[in-house]
Amino acid sequence: MTEAIATDRNDPAAASAEEAIRVEDLHKSFGNLEVLKGVNMSAKKGDVVAIIGGSGSGKSTMLRCINFLETPTSGRIVIGGEEIAMRADGSPASRKQIERVRSRLGMVFQAFNLWTHRTLIENVTEVPVHVLGVPKAEAHDRAMALLERVGLAEKAATYPAFLSGGQQQRAAIARALAIDPSVMLFDEPTSALDPELVGEVLTVIRDLAAEGRTMLLVTHEMKFAREVSDHVIYLFEGRIEEQGPPEAVFGAPKSERLKQFLKSVA
Amino acid sequence: MEQVIELLSLSPPGWGGNLLRGLLHSLEIALGAFGFGLLIGLGGAIGKLYGGPVLRDILAVYTTVVRAVPELVLILILYYVGTDLINKAAGAMGYGRVEISGVAAGIWVLGIVQGAYATEILRGAIKAIPIGQIEAARAFGMPPLKMLRRVTIPAMMSFAIPGLANLWLIATKDTALLAVVGFNELTLETRQAAASTRAYFTFFLAAGALYLMVTLLSGRVFARIEKWARKGQPGHRRAGA
Ligand SMILES: Nc1ncnc2c1ncn2[C@@H]1O[C@H](COP(=O)(O)OP(=O)(O)OP(=O)(O)O)[C@@H](O)[C@H]1O
Ligand SMILES: [Mg+2]
Numbered sequence: 001m002t003e004a005i006a007t008d009r010n011d012p013a014a015a016s017a018e019e020a021i022r023v024e025d026l027h028k029s030f031g032n033l034e035v036l037k038g039v040n041m042s043a044k045k046g047d048v049v050a051i052i053g054g055s056g057s058g059k060s061t062m063l064r065c066i067n068f069l070e071t072p073t074s075g076r077i078v079i080g081g082e083e084i085a086m087r088a089d090g091s092p093a094s095r096k097q098i099e100r101v102r103s104r105l106g107m108v109f110q111a112f113n114l115w116t117h118r119t120l121i122e123n124v125t126e127v128p129v130h131v132l133g134v135p136k137a138e139a140h141d142r143a144m145a146l147l148e149r150v151g152l153a154e155k156a157a158t159y160p161a162f163l164s165g166g167q168q169q170r171a172a173i174a175r176a177l178a179i180d181p182s183v184m185l186f187d188e189p190t191s192a193l194d195p196e197l198v199g200e201v202l203t204v205i206r207d208l209a210a211e212g213r214t215m216l217l218v219t220h221e222m223k224f225a226r227e228v229s230d231h232v233i234y235l236f237e238g239r240i241e242e243q244g245p246p247e248a249v250f251g252a253p254k255s256e257r258l259k260q261f262l263k264s265v266a
Numbered sequence: 267m268e269q270v271i272e273l274l275s276l277s278p279p280g281w282g283g284n285l286l287r288g289l290l291h292s293l294e295i296a297l298g299a300f301g302f303g304l305l306i307g308l309g310g311a312i313g314k315l316y317g318g319p320v321l322r323d324i325l326a327v328y329t330t331v332v333r334a335v336p337e338l339v340l341i342l343i344l345y346y347v348g349t350d351l352i353n354k355a356a357g358a359m360g361y362g363r364v365e366i367s368g369v370a371a372g373i374w375v376l377g378i379v380q381g382a383y384a385t386e387i388l389r390g391a392i393k394a395i396p397i398g399q400i401e402a403a404r405a406f407g408m409p410p411l412k413m414l415r416r417v418t419i420p421a422m423m424s425f426a427i428p429g430l431a432n433l434w435l436i437a438t439k440d441t442a443l444l445a446v447v448g449f450n451e452l453t454l455e456t457r458q459a460a461a462s463t464r465a466y467f468t469f470f471l472a473a474g475a476l477y478l479m480v481t482l483l484s485g486r487v488f489a490r491i492e493k494w495a496r497k498g499q500p501g502h503r504r505a506g507a
Contacts, residue, residue: 067405095409103407113398116498117420127406130416159498179406 019081020045020183020214021066026075028061028238035061037238039075043183043231046212050225050246053235054261059218060110062235063187066216067105068092079105080182103131106176106184110191112168114160120147120171121156124178132179139178146174150204166197173204184208186217222265226250234258270468281459281469288455289476292441295372295451300437302377304430307384312414314389325385332382338443344375345447368449376440383433391426392418423495431488438480452476 021043028036035058043049051059064070066077071090076083079101085093092098114123124143128134134142147153150170160168169189176184189205190198202224209215209228219225225232225246232249234242234257242255253259272280310329313321332340349366356364395418403417442453450458456473460466 069401069405099407099409101407102405105405107402107405109398109402109405111398113396113402115399115402115417115421116396117423117495118498126416127408130412131406131408161498161500 018044019078020047021080021216022076022078023062023066024076024078026062026065026077027073028058028065028070029073034073035238036065036072039235039238039240041233041240041243043214043216045182045214047231048209048213048215048217048229050229050232051216051218051235052220052222052225052232052261053241054264057235058238059235060187063107063185063216063218066185067102067107068098069107099131103127103179104182106179106181108169108172108176108184108186108189110188112160112165112172112192114168114172114175116160119157119159120152120163120174123160123171124175127175128178143174143178146177147171149177150174151200164197165193166200169193169201170204173201173208177208182214184213184215186215186219188218188220191220220265222250222262234261236261270465281455281463282472284455284459285452285469285472285476288450288452289480291369291449292438292451292453293480294369295376295441295444295449296434296437298369298373299376299380299440300434302373303380303384303433303437304388306377306381307386307388308419310381310385311388311392314385315392329382329385332379333386337379337440338446340379341375341443342446344378345371348374368444371447372441372444372449372451375444376437379440380433380437383436384430387426387429387433388422391422391429394425395421420495424492424499427488427492427495431484431492434484434488435481438484439477 019042023039023041026036026039027034039058039062041049051062053059061070065072065075066079068077068084068091072086073090076086078084082097082101084101085097087093114120115126118126121140121143124146125136125139128139128142129136144153144156147156150173152167152171152174155163155167155171160171163171169192173189186205190201193201198221202221205215205217206224206228217225217229227246229246232243232246233240234249234253234255236255236257242249242253242258249258250262253262277283310325314325317325335343348371352366353363356362399417399421400413403413408416441451444451445454445457448454452473456469460469463469
């Protein structure tokens with residue numbers, strides 16, 4: 001229906017109505033090692049895109065290029081219809097622009113990366129108050145509601161180091177939600193967790209998917225990816241080897257490599 | 267004993283007042299130099315970690331030279347070079363000789379020495395911050411200066427405090443070296459009192475006690491600061507563990 005508009009590259013303004021994110025011909029090298037070899041993808045608002053692939057296939061690198069935590073070697077990144085201006089070396093051309101775009105992308109890290117010198121509630125209000133300029137009281141109320149939502153209201157005044165990994169990751173999700181992100185970026189949010197803590201984090205993410213959050217989700221949890229995603233991308237050595245709806249990618253994989261991969265993680 | 271009390275009494279002919287004034291001057295300079303050194307150190311650490319090659323080279327020379335040359339020699343060099351330069355500049359602009367305040371000179375000289383050590387302490391502390399905390403700040407669009415204030419400085423604090431506490435104690439003691447350029451801090455006051463009264467033992471013991479008091483008090487203050495800086499971290503000895 002809106003497919004034609006979403007892929008109209010010459011008119012980003014028209015595309016922005018539906019398109020949340022677009023990556024075009026993304027390349028990234030670390031020295032001589034080319035990790036991303038031309039990745040193209042896009043997601044509409046409300047899409048949940050799962051990114052799967054073997055270790056070292058470039059999943060994290062791709063996610064980190066989207067908010068320029070890594071500097072792409074070349075390519076285009078378009079967030080909500082706005083192309084991020086790049087210098088010749090791939091670094092963002094405008095600090096203002098990249099900061100504004102980043103403050104709309106809610107990143108959740110494998111290692112949580114909460115600020116250890118701040119309590120949970122302070123972690124959640126930090127960006128709204130000190131980057132987005134939301135009044136303190138308002139940010140606080142919203143943060144409490146978010147902590148409540150991820151089941152951590154009674155831990156609001158606790159420092160991250162005193163919490164379990166699952167609790168820390170749920171708090172990190174609340175921190176990302178606090179900026180009301182246009183896209184959430186998850187980089188293996190459950191990989192650092194003890195098995196018994198994985199479920200509580202997936203429950204929160206499942207909730208977000210159900211309420212229509214746009215998400216890019218790098219994960220090794222295949223069952224979960226199949227369950228929550230609208231679209232699955234399989235990366236192999238820096239290229240998209242296969243992609244499609246989860247039933248197709250998981251149920252009827254075409255590529256030999258994907259078949260192998262799915263077998264190896266089953 | 268009575269004689270000792272008389273010698274140390276706060277009003278003349280006792281010398282206690284002079285000693286306390288000297289102590290106050292020492293603390294004034296130590297505080298100023300420590301603060302100045304921290305500023306240099308913060309700039310130096312950031313420069314060493316994130317600066318361009320030229321800046322990094324300059325900073326490497328600075329920290330190496332300052333830490334290699336004996337402090338007494340440095341103080342003499344910095345003091346005479348510093349005052350000379352200021353006077354030359356003043357002369358060139360048509361002013362006469364400038365009277366340079368001892369406190370300002372002392373802070374300048376010791377501050378530069380402290381700055382070299384502070385640079386290394388803070389550089390190490392910043393490097394000890396788990397990289398993810400900095401990445402999280404970047405990922406959420408925090409501008410560099412805000413990140414410094416909201417993330418880098420508070421997060422490095424617990425790593426820096428023990429080193430900085432040492433540096434502060436060195437600052438208080440290094441003020442004694444300023445005696446060589448005739449600044450009337452505690453050591454010089456003590457020497458004068460001792461020489462005038464020939465009660466060397468009494469006065470140097472008194473001065474030693476004053477320095478010790480400063481150290482003990484500082485220890486308490488820094489223990490508090492450290493506790494505050496480590497507030498988000500579980501202790502080494504966990505209760506019940
Ligand atoms: N900063 C870096 N410097 C050099 N090489 C890097 C860097 N970051 C990643 N790489 C390399 O790039 C390749 C892709 O890494 P990436 O982290 O994107 O893989 P991944 O798909 O996320 O793997 P995993 O499932 O193990 O997280 C790997 O070979 C890795 O060693
Ligand atoms: Mg990864």
